[in-house]
Every structure is written in C-alpha cells, then in structure tokens.
Amino acid sequence: MVRLAEGGPRPDVPDCMGLTRVCGQPFLFAIARDAHTIFASWNIDWPSLFEKVLPADRQVHLRLYGADGLQEKGVAVEPMAMMHYLTTSGLHTSYRLEIGYYQPADAWHSAATSQEIVMPPSAIGKAADVDLATIPFHVAFQQLVNLFESDSKISLAVAISRFEKDMLRSEQSNPLTAADKELLRDLGISLPQIAAAWRRFDETDAEKLVKLTGEQPALGSTSPSREFGKSSWS
Numbered sequence: 487m488v489r490l491a492e493g494g495p496r497p498d499v500p501d502c503m504g505l506t507r508v509c510g511q512p513f514l515f516a517i518a519r520d521a522h523t524i525f526a527s528w529n530i531d532w533p534s535l536f537e538k539v540l541p542a543d544r545q546v547h548l549r550l551y552g553a554d555g556l557q558e559k560g561v562a563v564e565p566m567a568m569m570h571y572l573t574t575s576g577l578h579t580s581y582r583l584e585i586g587y588y589q590p591a592d593a594w595h596s597a598a599t600s601q602e603i604v605m606p607p608s609a610i611g612k613a614a615d616v617d618l619a620t621i622p623f624h625v626a627f628q629q630l631v632n633l634f635e636s637d638s639k640i641s642l643a644v645a646i647s648r649f650e651k652d653m654l655r656s657e658q659s660n661p662l663t664a665a666d667k668e669l670l671r672d673l674g675i676s677l678p679q680i681a682a683a684w685r686r687f688d689e690t691d692a693e694k695l696v697k698l699t700g701e702q703p704a705l706g707s708t709s710p711s712r713e714f715g716k717s718s719w720s
Contacts, residue, residue, distance in 0.1 A: 514598035516583045521608040522576045524550075526583055527569045530597050541587035546597075548585050552578040580604045625673060633672055646673075650680050 512530040519525045526548060546565040550558045550572060558578075563570045563585070574581060583600040634645040653666060654677065662670075662677075670676065 512598045514583055514585050514600045516581075516600035516603050518603055518605045519571065521606050522574050524572045524574060524581060524583065524603055525569070526572060526585075526600070528585055528598055529568065530565070530585070532565045535597065539589055542589050542591040546585065546587050548572060548583060549594075550574065551582045551584065553580045554578070574605070576605075576608065578605070629672075633669060650675070653677060654680060 512528070512535075514526065514528045514530075516524055516526045532546070543562075545562045547560050548563050548570060549560045552558050558575060558581075559572075561570075561572065572583070581603045583603070584596050585598050586594060586596040589595055630642055630646070634642060634649070649669070653662065653670065
C-alpha cells in the first residue's frame with residue numbers, strides 16, 4: 487500500500503471489496519461438475535426484486551427438476567453468494583434448475599430458470615480383465631479338448647488363455663517342465679510368439695478394444711495378448 491500525500495487528489499479507483507453490480511436480465515447458469523453434482527451461478531438484482539415483497543420464509547430456494555419434469559429436490563441458498571453446488575440423485579441423464587422464492591408460503595415465484603443440464607456418465611468405461619487366447623486353427627477342436635480335459639469346469643478358451651499366461655510367468659522365474667514343453671509343441675505355439683502377441687495387444691488402440699470387448703480392458707493385468715499368426719479371439 488502506498489500512502490497518499492497529504493492533501494493530494496484521490497485516484498478514481500472503484501472499491502474492489504464492493505459486491506458485483508447486477509445489470510441486465512436475471513439469469514441462472516448451471517453446468518454438471520461430475521455425474522452427481524451441478525454447479526449453479528446466478529446474477530439477479532435481489533434488492534430490487536424484494537423491494538416491494540419479501541419471501542414468506544425470508545429465503546431464496548434452488549429447485550431441481552429431472553428429465554421427466556418433476557421436482558427432485560429443493561434447497562435454500564444464500565442469494566448474495568451467487569453460486570451453489572447441488573447434489574443430484576443420479577437417476578436422470580439431464581436436469582434443469584430454477585431459482586426463486588415462496589410468497590405466500592404455498593406459492594412459488596420463479597426468478598430465473600437454467601437451460602437443460604446434460605449429466606456425464608458415472609463411469610467412462612468399466613475396467614475389466616479380458617481373457618484372450620491364441621487358438622491355432624490347425625489343431626482339431628477335439629484335440630484341444632483332450633489336451634485341456636483337466637480344466638473341464640471352465641471354457642476351453644479360458645483354459646488355453648490361463649495356460650499361455652502361466653507359461654510366460656514360468657519362463658521368467660522357473661524353467662518349463664517337460665509336460666509344458668510337450669503341450670506347447672502340440673499346440674504349435676512358442677513362448678516368443680506368445681510374448682510378441684502380448685506386446686501387440688498392449689499396443690492396441692483402446693477404442694478398438696472397447697468395441698471388441700464391450701468394456702475398458704485392464705491392460706497388463708491378467709489378459710493375454712492379441713492374436714498372432716493363425717489365432718482367434720475369445
């Protein structure tokens with residue numbers, strides 16, 4: 487702060503601590519902050535509005551309407567705050583806000599109405615593990631069933647997927663057993679091929695994966711790789 491010289495002229499500077507001057511037509515602005523919260527802001531000349539009439543309860547209210555046009559809730563707000571966060575039930579994809587007062591107690595007077603507020607989805611995509619198996623076309627279906635008959639409680643594709651993942655983990659920690667090597671030979675699949683397919687799957691565009699699986703895959707978790715050579719999705 488700079489002290490003015492005694493007797494010097496005061497600069498023509500507005501009072502920065504004063505309230506924002508309301509001008510023009512009253513309006514109510516509202517936008518979704520997230521899937522269950524709406525931010526509302528208004529610009530209304532309340533002193534002029536209440537110059538001749540006062541609300542019955544001396545309060546201003548925000549009313550929330552769902553897409554069906556029915557009122558979902560109403561809350562009292564501080565009019566001079568000029569903003570409020572409103573929590574919704576999340577039952578509607580869009581809402582509308584109205585701000586006003588009661589006079590008399592059973593008569594609603596609207597001061598301003600917002601435009602339609604379109605709410606974002608509660609989740610952009612559901613994360614899920616995607617089981618993908620490389621199933622060689624040159625191996626007969628019955629042969630595959632015989633090779634994985636010990637896993638009869640789960641689907642054949644899931645059994646093959648789990649086997650391929652186990653093989654990759656084993657290669658990093660322990661040598662493959664003779665039985666594992668024999669099974670890989672019967673399938674006509676090598677570990678380098680499986681590892682390369684994992685990498686291709688992880689590099690696949692996420693939007694394409696969503697279209698294929700219907701969900702947002704959790705990459706790098708339990709999912710094997712994409713197809714390689716002559717293979718099939720599961």
